Amino acid sequence: MDFKSLVLARQSDRSYLDQPIEKDKLASILECARMAPSACNAQPWHIIVVDNPEIKNKVADATSEKLLGMNHFTKQAPIHLVIIEEAANLTSNFGSWVKRKHFPLIDIGIVAEHICLAAASEGLGSCMIGWFDESKVKKILNIPSSKRVLLIITLGYAAKETRTKIRKPIDKIVSYNSYGEKSAD
Ligand SMILES: Cc1cc2nc3c(=O)[nH]c(=O)nc-3n(C[C@H](O)[C@H](O)[C@H](O)COP(=O)(O)O)c2cc1C
Known part of the structure:
Protein backbone atom coordinates (compact mmCIF):
# COMPACT_ATOMS: atom_id res chain seq x y z
CA MET A 1 0.00 0.00 0.00
CA ASP A 2 1.42 3.44 -0.86
CA PHE A 3 1.50 6.01 1.90
CA LYS A 4 -1.55 7.99 0.77
CA SER A 5 -3.64 4.81 0.58
CA LEU A 6 -2.44 3.88 4.06
CA VAL A 7 -3.47 7.30 5.38
CA LEU A 8 -6.91 6.85 3.84
CA ALA A 9 -7.22 3.31 5.17
CA ARG A 10 -6.57 4.42 8.75
CA GLN A 11 -9.75 5.47 10.45
CA SER A 12 -11.27 5.39 13.91
CA ASP A 13 -12.82 1.94 13.99
CA ARG A 14 -15.61 1.62 16.52
CA SER A 15 -16.74 -1.90 15.75
CA TYR A 16 -14.54 -5.02 15.84
CA LEU A 17 -14.77 -8.67 14.86
CA ASP A 18 -14.37 -11.37 17.49
CA GLN A 19 -10.95 -12.27 16.11
CA PRO A 20 -7.59 -12.24 17.91
CA ILE A 21 -4.59 -10.25 16.71
CA GLU A 22 -1.60 -12.29 15.55
CA LYS A 23 1.52 -11.90 17.75
CA ASP A 24 3.76 -10.91 14.83
CA LYS A 25 1.35 -8.14 13.78
CA LEU A 26 1.33 -6.72 17.29
CA ALA A 27 5.13 -6.93 17.45
CA SER A 28 5.41 -5.05 14.15
CA ILE A 29 3.05 -2.30 15.39
CA LEU A 30 5.04 -1.92 18.61
CA GLU A 31 8.30 -1.73 16.66
CA CYS A 32 6.81 1.09 14.54
CA ALA A 33 5.88 2.84 17.79
CA ARG A 34 9.45 2.46 19.03
CA MET A 35 10.76 4.15 15.86
CA ALA A 36 8.61 7.28 16.32
CA PRO A 37 10.44 10.60 16.50
CA SER A 38 10.36 12.76 19.63
CA ALA A 39 11.81 16.08 20.75
CA CYS A 40 15.51 15.55 21.58
CA ASN A 41 14.85 11.83 21.06
CA ALA A 42 13.44 11.75 24.60
CA GLN A 43 10.96 8.96 23.82
CA PRO A 44 8.82 10.03 26.79
CA TRP A 45 6.36 7.15 26.60
CA HIS A 46 5.55 3.77 28.00
CA ILE A 47 3.01 1.50 26.35
CA ILE A 48 1.08 -1.14 28.25
CA VAL A 49 -0.31 -3.88 26.01
CA VAL A 50 -3.56 -4.97 27.61
CA ASP A 51 -4.39 -8.32 26.06
CA ASN A 52 -5.68 -10.24 29.07
CA PRO A 53 -9.43 -10.29 28.32
CA GLU A 54 -10.50 -9.71 31.92
CA ILE A 55 -8.13 -6.78 32.48
CA LYS A 56 -8.85 -5.41 28.98
CA ASN A 57 -12.58 -5.38 29.69
CA LYS A 58 -11.98 -3.45 32.90
CA VAL A 59 -9.96 -0.88 30.95
CA ALA A 60 -12.71 -0.77 28.32
CA ASP A 61 -15.26 -0.07 31.06
CA ALA A 62 -13.11 2.85 32.21
CA THR A 63 -13.36 4.39 28.74
CA SER A 64 -17.12 4.29 28.41
CA GLU A 65 -19.51 6.87 29.76
CA LYS A 66 -23.19 6.00 29.96
CA LEU A 67 -24.56 9.53 30.21
CA LEU A 68 -22.73 10.89 27.19
CA GLY A 69 -22.87 7.64 25.24
CA MET A 70 -19.09 7.63 24.90
CA ASN A 71 -16.91 4.71 23.86
CA HIS A 72 -19.35 1.85 24.29
CA PHE A 73 -17.57 -0.10 21.56
CA THR A 74 -14.22 -0.51 23.29
CA LYS A 75 -14.94 -3.92 24.84
CA GLN A 76 -15.14 -5.43 21.35
CA ALA A 77 -11.45 -4.72 20.72
CA PRO A 78 -9.18 -7.62 21.74
CA ILE A 79 -6.23 -5.38 22.61
CA HIS A 80 -5.95 -1.97 24.23
CA LEU A 81 -2.65 -0.10 24.13
CA VAL A 82 -2.37 2.31 27.03
CA ILE A 83 0.10 5.14 26.50
CA ILE A 84 1.67 6.70 29.56
CA GLU A 85 3.74 9.87 29.56
CA GLU A 86 7.20 9.25 30.97
CA ALA A 87 9.76 11.84 32.09
CA ALA A 88 11.48 13.45 29.12
CA ASN A 89 15.25 14.01 29.04
CA LEU A 90 16.99 17.19 30.20
CA THR A 91 17.24 18.77 26.75
CA SER A 92 13.59 18.17 25.91
CA ASN A 93 12.53 19.54 29.29
CA PHE A 94 14.75 22.59 28.78
CA GLY A 95 13.25 23.12 25.31
CA SER A 96 9.71 22.74 26.69
CA TRP A 97 10.45 25.34 29.35
CA VAL A 98 12.17 27.87 27.09
CA LYS A 99 9.68 27.54 24.23
CA ARG A 100 6.66 27.11 26.51
CA LYS A 101 5.36 24.03 24.77
CA HIS A 102 5.14 20.64 26.38
CA PHE A 103 6.98 18.52 23.82
CA PRO A 104 5.93 15.14 25.32
CA LEU A 105 2.31 15.85 24.35
CA ILE A 106 3.40 16.29 20.75
CA ASP A 107 5.67 13.23 20.97
CA ILE A 108 2.87 11.04 22.22
CA GLY A 109 0.54 12.24 19.47
CA ILE A 110 3.17 11.13 16.97
CA VAL A 111 3.75 7.72 18.54
CA ALA A 112 -0.01 7.20 18.61
CA GLU A 113 -0.32 7.90 14.90
CA HIS A 114 2.63 5.59 14.16
CA ILE A 115 0.67 2.89 15.98
CA CYS A 116 -2.56 3.53 14.10
CA LEU A 117 -0.88 3.70 10.69
CA ALA A 118 1.12 0.53 11.45
CA ALA A 119 -2.11 -1.18 12.47
CA ALA A 120 -3.75 -0.12 9.19
CA SER A 121 -0.77 -1.46 7.24
CA GLU A 122 -1.27 -4.82 8.99
CA GLY A 123 -4.95 -4.82 7.99
CA LEU A 124 -6.07 -3.96 11.52
CA GLY A 125 -8.44 -1.32 12.78
CA SER A 126 -7.71 1.09 15.62
CA CYS A 127 -9.20 3.98 17.52
CA MET A 128 -7.46 6.55 19.68
CA ILE A 129 -9.33 7.08 22.91
CA GLY A 130 -8.76 10.28 24.83
CA TRP A 131 -11.94 10.08 26.90
CA PHE A 132 -11.49 7.72 29.85
CA ASP A 133 -11.39 7.62 33.62
CA GLU A 134 -7.68 8.08 34.13
CA SER A 135 -7.61 7.20 37.82
CA LYS A 136 -9.55 3.97 37.18
CA VAL A 137 -7.12 3.01 34.42
CA LYS A 138 -4.17 3.71 36.72
CA LYS A 139 -5.66 1.51 39.42
CA ILE A 140 -6.42 -1.37 37.05
CA LEU A 141 -2.92 -1.35 35.55
CA ASN A 142 -0.89 -0.44 38.65
CA ILE A 143 0.31 2.80 37.09
CA PRO A 144 1.79 5.20 39.68
CA SER A 145 -0.67 7.99 40.47
CA SER A 146 1.99 10.62 39.65
CA LYS A 147 2.02 9.58 35.98
CA ARG A 148 -0.32 10.75 33.21
CA VAL A 149 -2.15 8.29 30.99
CA ILE A 166 -14.81 14.25 6.49
CA ARG A 167 -12.21 16.98 6.55
CA LYS A 168 -11.95 20.76 6.19
CA PRO A 169 -11.12 21.87 2.62
CA ILE A 170 -7.40 22.29 1.90
CA ASP A 171 -7.63 26.09 1.51
CA LYS A 172 -9.05 26.37 5.04
CA ILE A 173 -6.04 24.65 6.60
CA VAL A 174 -3.13 25.68 4.36
CA SER A 175 -1.86 29.11 3.34
CA TYR A 176 1.18 30.19 1.35
CA ASN A 177 3.92 32.50 2.61
CA SER A 178 1.61 34.49 4.85
CA TYR A 179 -1.15 33.53 7.31
CA GLY A 180 -4.41 33.10 5.42
CA GLU A 181 -2.80 33.77 2.01
CA LYS A 182 -4.05 31.56 -0.84
CA SER A 183 -1.67 30.32 -3.55
CA ALA A 184 -1.63 32.32 -6.82
CA ASP A 185 -2.88 29.43 -8.95
C1 LIG B 1 -6.43 12.78 20.81
C2 LIG B 1 -7.61 12.03 20.27
C3 LIG B 1 -8.59 11.57 21.14
C4 LIG B 1 -9.69 10.84 20.65
N1 LIG B 1 -10.60 10.32 21.53
C5 LIG B 1 -11.62 9.58 21.05
C6 LIG B 1 -12.52 8.94 21.96
O1 LIG B 1 -12.41 9.03 23.19
N2 LIG B 1 -13.53 8.18 21.42
C7 LIG B 1 -13.66 8.02 20.06
O2 LIG B 1 -14.60 7.31 19.66
N3 LIG B 1 -12.82 8.62 19.18
C8 LIG B 1 -11.80 9.38 19.65
N4 LIG B 1 -10.92 9.93 18.77
C9 LIG B 1 -11.08 9.72 17.32
C10 LIG B 1 -11.54 10.97 16.57
O3 LIG B 1 -12.90 11.20 16.86
C11 LIG B 1 -11.28 10.78 15.07
O4 LIG B 1 -9.91 10.65 14.85
C12 LIG B 1 -11.81 11.91 14.20
O5 LIG B 1 -13.20 12.05 14.32
C13 LIG B 1 -11.48 11.69 12.72
O6 LIG B 1 -12.02 10.48 12.23
P1 LIG B 1 -11.10 9.29 11.68
O7 LIG B 1 -10.08 8.95 12.77
O8 LIG B 1 -12.03 8.15 11.43
O9 LIG B 1 -10.40 9.76 10.45
C14 LIG B 1 -9.82 10.63 19.24
C15 LIG B 1 -8.82 11.10 18.38
C16 LIG B 1 -7.73 11.77 18.88
C17 LIG B 1 -6.64 12.22 17.91
Whole structure:
Protein backbone atom coordinates (compact mmCIF):
# COMPACT_ATOMS: atom_id res chain seq x y z
CA MET A 1 0.00 0.00 0.00
CA ASP A 2 1.42 3.44 -0.86
CA PHE A 3 1.50 6.01 1.90
CA LYS A 4 -1.55 7.99 0.77
CA SER A 5 -3.64 4.81 0.58
CA LEU A 6 -2.44 3.88 4.06
CA VAL A 7 -3.47 7.30 5.38
CA LEU A 8 -6.91 6.85 3.84
CA ALA A 9 -7.22 3.31 5.17
CA ARG A 10 -6.57 4.42 8.75
CA GLN A 11 -9.75 5.47 10.45
CA SER A 12 -11.27 5.39 13.91
CA ASP A 13 -12.82 1.94 13.99
CA ARG A 14 -15.61 1.62 16.52
CA SER A 15 -16.74 -1.90 15.75
CA TYR A 16 -14.54 -5.02 15.84
CA LEU A 17 -14.77 -8.67 14.86
CA ASP A 18 -14.37 -11.37 17.49
CA GLN A 19 -10.95 -12.27 16.11
CA PRO A 20 -7.59 -12.24 17.91
CA ILE A 21 -4.59 -10.25 16.71
CA GLU A 22 -1.60 -12.29 15.55
CA LYS A 23 1.52 -11.90 17.75
CA ASP A 24 3.76 -10.91 14.83
CA LYS A 25 1.35 -8.14 13.78
CA LEU A 26 1.33 -6.72 17.29
CA ALA A 27 5.13 -6.93 17.45
CA SER A 28 5.41 -5.05 14.15
CA ILE A 29 3.05 -2.30 15.39
CA LEU A 30 5.04 -1.92 18.61
CA GLU A 31 8.30 -1.73 16.66
CA CYS A 32 6.81 1.09 14.54
CA ALA A 33 5.88 2.84 17.79
CA ARG A 34 9.45 2.46 19.03
CA MET A 35 10.76 4.15 15.86
CA ALA A 36 8.61 7.28 16.32
CA PRO A 37 10.44 10.60 16.50
CA SER A 38 10.36 12.76 19.63
CA ALA A 39 11.81 16.08 20.75
CA CYS A 40 15.51 15.55 21.58
CA ASN A 41 14.85 11.83 21.06
CA ALA A 42 13.44 11.75 24.60
CA GLN A 43 10.96 8.96 23.82
CA PRO A 44 8.82 10.03 26.79
CA TRP A 45 6.36 7.15 26.60
CA HIS A 46 5.55 3.77 28.00
CA ILE A 47 3.01 1.50 26.35
CA ILE A 48 1.08 -1.14 28.25
CA VAL A 49 -0.31 -3.88 26.01
CA VAL A 50 -3.56 -4.97 27.61
CA ASP A 51 -4.39 -8.32 26.06
CA ASN A 52 -5.68 -10.24 29.07
CA PRO A 53 -9.43 -10.29 28.32
CA GLU A 54 -10.50 -9.71 31.92
CA ILE A 55 -8.13 -6.78 32.48
CA LYS A 56 -8.85 -5.41 28.98
CA ASN A 57 -12.58 -5.38 29.69
CA LYS A 58 -11.98 -3.45 32.90
CA VAL A 59 -9.96 -0.88 30.95
CA ALA A 60 -12.71 -0.77 28.32
CA ASP A 61 -15.26 -0.07 31.06
CA ALA A 62 -13.11 2.85 32.21
CA THR A 63 -13.36 4.39 28.74
CA SER A 64 -17.12 4.29 28.41
CA GLU A 65 -19.51 6.87 29.76
CA LYS A 66 -23.19 6.00 29.96
CA LEU A 67 -24.56 9.53 30.21
CA LEU A 68 -22.73 10.89 27.19
CA GLY A 69 -22.87 7.64 25.24
CA MET A 70 -19.09 7.63 24.90
CA ASN A 71 -16.91 4.71 23.86
CA HIS A 72 -19.35 1.85 24.29
CA PHE A 73 -17.57 -0.10 21.56
CA THR A 74 -14.22 -0.51 23.29
CA LYS A 75 -14.94 -3.92 24.84
CA GLN A 76 -15.14 -5.43 21.35
CA ALA A 77 -11.45 -4.72 20.72
CA PRO A 78 -9.18 -7.62 21.74
CA ILE A 79 -6.23 -5.38 22.61
CA HIS A 80 -5.95 -1.97 24.23
CA LEU A 81 -2.65 -0.10 24.13
CA VAL A 82 -2.37 2.31 27.03
CA ILE A 83 0.10 5.14 26.50
CA ILE A 84 1.67 6.70 29.56
CA GLU A 85 3.74 9.87 29.56
CA GLU A 86 7.20 9.25 30.97
CA ALA A 87 9.76 11.84 32.09
CA ALA A 88 11.48 13.45 29.12
CA ASN A 89 15.25 14.01 29.04
CA LEU A 90 16.99 17.19 30.20
CA THR A 91 17.24 18.77 26.75
CA SER A 92 13.59 18.17 25.91
CA ASN A 93 12.53 19.54 29.29
CA PHE A 94 14.75 22.59 28.78
CA GLY A 95 13.25 23.12 25.31
CA SER A 96 9.71 22.74 26.69
CA TRP A 97 10.45 25.34 29.35
CA VAL A 98 12.17 27.87 27.09
CA LYS A 99 9.68 27.54 24.23
CA ARG A 100 6.66 27.11 26.51
CA LYS A 101 5.36 24.03 24.77
CA HIS A 102 5.14 20.64 26.38
CA PHE A 103 6.98 18.52 23.82
CA PRO A 104 5.93 15.14 25.32
CA LEU A 105 2.31 15.85 24.35
CA ILE A 106 3.40 16.29 20.75
CA ASP A 107 5.67 13.23 20.97
CA ILE A 108 2.87 11.04 22.22
CA GLY A 109 0.54 12.24 19.47
CA ILE A 110 3.17 11.13 16.97
CA VAL A 111 3.75 7.72 18.54
CA ALA A 112 -0.01 7.20 18.61
CA GLU A 113 -0.32 7.90 14.90
CA HIS A 114 2.63 5.59 14.16
CA ILE A 115 0.67 2.89 15.98
CA CYS A 116 -2.56 3.53 14.10
CA LEU A 117 -0.88 3.70 10.69
CA ALA A 118 1.12 0.53 11.45
CA ALA A 119 -2.11 -1.18 12.47
CA ALA A 120 -3.75 -0.12 9.19
CA SER A 121 -0.77 -1.46 7.24
CA GLU A 122 -1.27 -4.82 8.99
CA GLY A 123 -4.95 -4.82 7.99
CA LEU A 124 -6.07 -3.96 11.52
CA GLY A 125 -8.44 -1.32 12.78
CA SER A 126 -7.71 1.09 15.62
CA CYS A 127 -9.20 3.98 17.52
CA MET A 128 -7.46 6.55 19.68
CA ILE A 129 -9.33 7.08 22.91
CA GLY A 130 -8.76 10.28 24.83
CA TRP A 131 -11.94 10.08 26.90
CA PHE A 132 -11.49 7.72 29.85
CA ASP A 133 -11.39 7.62 33.62
CA GLU A 134 -7.68 8.08 34.13
CA SER A 135 -7.61 7.20 37.82
CA LYS A 136 -9.55 3.97 37.18
CA VAL A 137 -7.12 3.01 34.42
CA LYS A 138 -4.17 3.71 36.72
CA LYS A 139 -5.66 1.51 39.42
CA ILE A 140 -6.42 -1.37 37.05
CA LEU A 141 -2.92 -1.35 35.55
CA ASN A 142 -0.89 -0.44 38.65
CA ILE A 143 0.31 2.80 37.09
CA PRO A 144 1.79 5.20 39.68
CA SER A 145 -0.67 7.99 40.47
CA SER A 146 1.99 10.62 39.65
CA LYS A 147 2.02 9.58 35.98
CA ARG A 148 -0.32 10.75 33.21
CA VAL A 149 -2.15 8.29 30.99
CA LEU A 150 -2.64 10.29 27.80
CA LEU A 151 -4.21 7.93 25.31
CA ILE A 152 -5.61 4.47 24.90
CA ILE A 153 -5.65 2.84 21.47
CA THR A 154 -8.07 0.03 20.72
CA LEU A 155 -6.81 -2.56 18.24
CA GLY A 156 -8.65 -5.28 16.41
CA TYR A 157 -10.04 -6.46 13.11
CA ALA A 158 -12.53 -3.82 11.99
CA ALA A 159 -16.10 -4.99 11.47
CA LYS A 160 -17.04 -2.12 9.16
CA GLU A 161 -15.85 -0.83 5.80
CA THR A 162 -13.53 2.12 5.34
CA ARG A 163 -15.45 5.43 5.36
CA THR A 164 -14.84 8.51 3.26
CA LYS A 165 -13.09 11.05 5.43
CA ILE A 166 -14.81 14.25 6.49
CA ARG A 167 -12.21 16.98 6.55
CA LYS A 168 -11.95 20.76 6.19
CA PRO A 169 -11.12 21.87 2.62
CA ILE A 170 -7.40 22.29 1.90
CA ASP A 171 -7.63 26.09 1.51
CA LYS A 172 -9.05 26.37 5.04
CA ILE A 173 -6.04 24.65 6.60
CA VAL A 174 -3.13 25.68 4.36
CA SER A 175 -1.86 29.11 3.34
CA TYR A 176 1.18 30.19 1.35
CA ASN A 177 3.92 32.50 2.61
CA SER A 178 1.61 34.49 4.85
CA TYR A 179 -1.15 33.53 7.31
CA GLY A 180 -4.41 33.10 5.42
CA GLU A 181 -2.80 33.77 2.01
CA LYS A 182 -4.05 31.56 -0.84
CA SER A 183 -1.67 30.32 -3.55
CA ALA A 184 -1.63 32.32 -6.82
CA ASP A 185 -2.88 29.43 -8.95
C1 LIG B 1 -6.43 12.78 20.81
C2 LIG B 1 -7.61 12.03 20.27
C3 LIG B 1 -8.59 11.57 21.14
C4 LIG B 1 -9.69 10.84 20.65
N1 LIG B 1 -10.60 10.32 21.53
C5 LIG B 1 -11.62 9.58 21.05
C6 LIG B 1 -12.52 8.94 21.96
O1 LIG B 1 -12.41 9.03 23.19
N2 LIG B 1 -13.53 8.18 21.42
C7 LIG B 1 -13.66 8.02 20.06
O2 LIG B 1 -14.60 7.31 19.66
N3 LIG B 1 -12.82 8.62 19.18
C8 LIG B 1 -11.80 9.38 19.65
N4 LIG B 1 -10.92 9.93 18.77
C9 LIG B 1 -11.08 9.72 17.32
C10 LIG B 1 -11.54 10.97 16.57
O3 LIG B 1 -12.90 11.20 16.86
C11 LIG B 1 -11.28 10.78 15.07
O4 LIG B 1 -9.91 10.65 14.85
C12 LIG B 1 -11.81 11.91 14.20
O5 LIG B 1 -13.20 12.05 14.32
C13 LIG B 1 -11.48 11.69 12.72
O6 LIG B 1 -12.02 10.48 12.23
P1 LIG B 1 -11.10 9.29 11.68
O7 LIG B 1 -10.08 8.95 12.77
O8 LIG B 1 -12.03 8.15 11.43
O9 LIG B 1 -10.40 9.76 10.45
C14 LIG B 1 -9.82 10.63 19.24
C15 LIG B 1 -8.82 11.10 18.38
C16 LIG B 1 -7.73 11.77 18.88
C17 LIG B 1 -6.64 12.22 17.91
